Amino acid sequence: MDRGDEPYTGAGAFRVRDALAEGATRARLTRRDLQAPLHGVRAPGQVPVETVEAVAVVLRRDQFVSHVSAARLWAAPVPRRFDDGPVHVSSLGTAPVMRRPQVTGHRARGDVTLGAVRGIRVSAPGRAWFECASLLTQEELVVLGDALVGPDGPATIDDLARAVVPGARAARAARAALDHVRSGVESPMETRFRLGVVDAGFPEPEVNVDVTDAAGAFLGRVDLAWPVLRIGLEYDGDHHRDRTTFQHDKRRSNGFAVNGWIIIHATSADAHRPAVVFERLRQAFVQRRLEGRHA
Structure with a gap:
């Protein structure tokens, strides 16, 4: 100073x-x-x-950033309702629980696995996910889990499973969500649509499937796919409005079409009102079933 x-x-x-x-x-x-x-x-x-950076300065050696605050530090998607909320800090064993207006204090017992992000002592990714089980809905917890075990994520599904504390209040909710966590998911919207189509009665799709033509040439990667039926569901985020991306998407769609794939497209608006997308998907399954009968 x-x-x-x-x-x-x-x-x-x-x-x-x-x-x-x-x-x-x-x-x-x-x-x-x-x-x-x-x-x-x-x-x-x-x-x-950031408040979390200020809190990190006053952490005791037996305290660490936890729960949704830790998940955010691991660059995982946390619901917006927590954006302006307090920083979650856990204290080990009998250490004093932090009492500050900008902090929600917790006590952590038993074996605790920690990590560090930007020099801040923080719950390990698996532990942070389990801590969030008491704060998030099941869908939100699956979204968080998919992100943590995704292609660039800091954890594995086994890490999440090991973090579940038997007998803890949130253990049942965590195990229920863990059953739906999948590796390879690249965005929260992919998770939400995957859960949605399964809840709507469709078979669970594979995630981020690489598709090739008969000669082995790469056609593209499909967000959610039923490869045997050659049906895919694509989430088109806002970046698809870019002219270059739009042109690429058209060429890509042509490649899928001439190789017998039915691709259903969804946008963020469909996440809240998915009935139309699900009806198009249902029609695709019916078409494949009819084609099978006439083969």
């Missing part, structure tokens, strides 16, 4: 008591070039500091 009236040139949040111990004055710590994101914490004033 710089002393006197010199501008503060450090990076990141720091504890007031540490700055005082290094010679800073209390008057210096009230200057406008510093912000106070948390009681007893200061940070450079130019760029807003």
Whole structure:
């Protein structure tokens, strides 16, 4: 911490008591070039500091960021209702539970597996997923699980299974969600549509299937597919509106069509009102069944 009236040139949040111990004055710590994101914490004033980063500065050695706050640090999708909520902090064993206005405190017992993200002590991915079982709906928990075990995820399905604490209040909900977690899923919308089509009575699709033509040339990857029937369901996010992407999609669709694939397209609007998409999917299954009868 710089002393006197010199501008503060450090990076990141720091504890007031540490700055005082290094010679800073209390008057210096009230200057406008510093912000106070948390009681007893200061940070450079130019760029807003995430509350979790400020909380990390005051964590004891026996405390760590947990639950949805940990999941977010692992870059996993957390429902928006938690965006402006408190930071979840767990204390090991008999350690004091953190009591601050911006914090929800928890107590962690038994064996705890921890990790680190951006230098912040945090629940390991599997543990963070299990901690979220008490806060999320089953669909949200499956979405979170799919993301954590996805192609770029930091965990495996076995990691999630090992994190479930037998007899814990959320154990049953976690196991129920775990039955639906799949590796290879690349977006939350893929998870939601996969769960939706199964709930609507369709067979469970395979996720992110690479499709080739008869000569072995790659046609594309289908988000959700029934390869034997050559039926696919694609989620078209907003990036598909880009002209270059749109043109690529058209060429790709032509390749699927001439190779006998039926591709049903869905958008974010269909996530809330999927009846039309499901009806098109039903028609595709009927068409394949009729084709089989006449083969």
